[in-house]
Amino acid sequence: MQDCLIIGGGLIGMLTARELAKSGLSVSLIEKGQLGQESSWAGGGIISPLYPWRYPDAVSQLAKWSQQHYPQLAEDLKHESGVDPELTQNGLLILAANETEQAQSWASEFDSNLRVVSAEEVETIECRLNPELHTQGIWMPGIHQIRNPRLIQALRGSLQYYGVQIIENTEVDDILFEKNRVQGVRTQEKIYYANQVVVASGAWTAQILQKQGITIEIQPVLGQMLLFRTEPGLVSRIVLSEDRYVIPRRDGRVLVGSTLEHVGFAKTTTEEAKAELHAEALRLIPALADYPIEHHWAGLRPGSPQGIPYIYEVEEKSGLFVNSGHFRNGVVLGPASVNLLTSMMLEQTPNFDLNPYNICV
Ligand SMILES: Cc1cc2nc3c(=O)[nH]c(=O)nc-3n(C[C@H](O)[C@H](O)[C@H](O)COP(=O)(O)OP(=O)(O)OC[C@H]3O[C@@H](n4cnc5c(N)ncnc54)[C@H](O)[C@@H]3O)c2cc1C
Structure with a gap:
């Protein structure tokens, strides 16, 4: 019997497993293919939402927290795994002249480095840019990117470092309960028992929860x-x-x-x-x-409908948690959403208001 079991070895599942194992819990991570070969491999690794002011505050708050914590996370992963995930601060230049006011108002709360720049400045910020695009721009010099395949490799090493049991090429067919309390999961080969189960199955999350009669819009x-x-x-x-x-x-x-x-x-x-x-x-x-x-x-x-991830414990299914639906922003939102979820699981005071991420509210 493990303390925790995570369904899905994408970025969200791996970060969740790492955080729980760091807290001293015994953790298993079950992945139907190989770790991190789905959305988390395919992504661009920009540590910011695109046009971040277009998102609800619930997304901006998680993004801001993650942005502050990524440099330390990248360092720790490098130390634990020997793999450098290549976190790099290139800055993000956004050409959206008609959104400068919206961007500045958002920035007053979420990114004090954001600046509206002239066409001449745009040209010097990226000298290879098409001259036809030399117009007023929005410059976010603090934005980093990370190299997804390297991040996954580093996370795999980190999970090994913290003693997470990694079970690959194994699909979870169903989640098991006794009197509305989670017992573990069933795969084709066997049953894995755990006190807490986290569904972090990316685009497949709704399919898994549907088997329990739980509807989620992913x-x-x-x-x-x-x-x-x-x-x-x-x-x-x-x-x-x-x-x-x-x-x-x-x-x-x-x-x-x-x-x-x-x-x-x-x-x-x-x-x-x-x-x-x-x-x-x-x-x-x-x-x-x-x-x-x-x-x-x-x-x-x-x-997910507005790009807000679902991070919650399922009502009347004690011990079953969800961390999924990060849509276009799983890399930037991941560390913060994992911090929120694991604070619930470990009964610690959360750093964020739970309500926007809880489908039951
Ligand atoms: C083209 C593209 C560009 C992107 N660019 C960015 C970007 O620049 N910045 C950013 O922040 N985000 C970006 N994203 C989004 C980001 O990649 C995702 O939000 C994030 O990877 C989601 O992670 P995840 O772990 O939830 O999902 P996934 O990585 O898809 O992982 C889910 C895992 O669950 C496994 N699984 C599913 N069902 C089961 C089951 N029954 N049993 C066992 N395992 C199961 C799957 O095999 C999969 O490995 C981009 C995405 C794409 C596709």
Whole structure:
């Protein structure tokens, strides 16, 4: 019998398992495939929501907390695993001249570094930017990015460091209860017993909870991405315009994202999206025309109605917790949402108001 069992080894499940194990609990993490190969692998790793002022405060509060804690988390993960997740402060340049007022008003509470910058400043912030986009911009110099596959590798090492039992290639079929108290989970091979169970199953969360008669509004939302192989330093900032962005990695690779498609659980890439993202990449950074596309992939985001994750203990199902529905922002919201969930599980005073994240309220 374990203290805690987590269903789903994406970023949210891994961070949850790590935090609980750090507190001295015995923890198992069950993943139907390999750790971190779904949305958490596919994402861009920007440590900020896109157009952050468009989100409810419930999202901004979690994002702000995570942004403050990421440098320490990246250091700790490096120490525990020997893998550097490459947390890098490139800043985020947003070209949305008609949203400057909204951005400034949001920034007074959530990001004191945000500045509205002139067309001339935009040009110096990212010198490879298409001159046609030299207009007034919104500059967030404090924003970091992290390299998703490296973050996952580092988290795997950290889970081993803290003694989490990792069970891969094993799908949870159902959650077991006795008199409304959680007992564990059933897989095809066996039953795993635990005092507390966390559903952190990303886009698949609603399917698992449905078996218990629990309805939750989480749907898969497909996102396609392209990767260019360039030389280091070609692009130096994360740039966002008309919902398309480029993210420069330290080794010169440049990610371009992303589509938003409601196509169920089919995780397929299309030639149409590839052509569209390629054109968008060149619209932002014309120099990318000289470099090859190295990779094109898709991931299933756990879409929730306003992007607010569900973080709560299920009513009348004692010991069953949910941490899911981070939609486009699981990397930036993850540490804070895990801090909130684990404070509930460990009966500690939470750092956030629980209500916005609790479906039962
Ligand atoms: C193209 C794209 C770009 C993105 N860019 C960013 C970004 O720049 N910044 C940001 O903050 N966020 C970004 N995101 C969003 C972010 O990646 C997600 O919000 C986050 O990864 C969700 O993590 P998760 O652990 O909930 O889900 P997942 O990573 O999908 O993990 C869920 C896991 O649960 C497992 N599972 C499901 N059912 C079962 C079962 N029955 N038994 C066992 N295991 C099960 C799955 O196999 C999966 O591994 C992006 C996403 C995409 C797709």
